[in-house]
């Protein structure tokens with residue numbers, strides 16, 4: 837599953853007005869480096885980077901992505917280490933390794 841890129845820059849999708857961001861950092865999503873800021877959730881950082889598809893629905897195989905952003909819908913599930921977690925509830929940290937469900941299934 838590849839990210840749906842809608843903007844060449846993740847900064848273009850972040851508001852810069854009246855926002856006090858934490859220090860910049862990077863996480864790894866499916867082995868790709870993604871810009872993030874301390875205090876963001878993994879889902880927010882991925883959305884800002886243009887990453888829309890986080891998994892495929894089990895029945896139809898339709899792309900699914902962050903929806904509620906409050907931990908209720910489970911549409912944003914990702915692997916963080918050995919845990920499958922809603923990415924909207926996981927704070928970013930520098931070097932955090934995140935994998936989409938489809939990406940991990942394809943790994944040998």
Ligand code: FES
Nearest residue numbers: 903905907910924
């Ligand atoms: S977007 Fe709904 S649980 Fe994360």
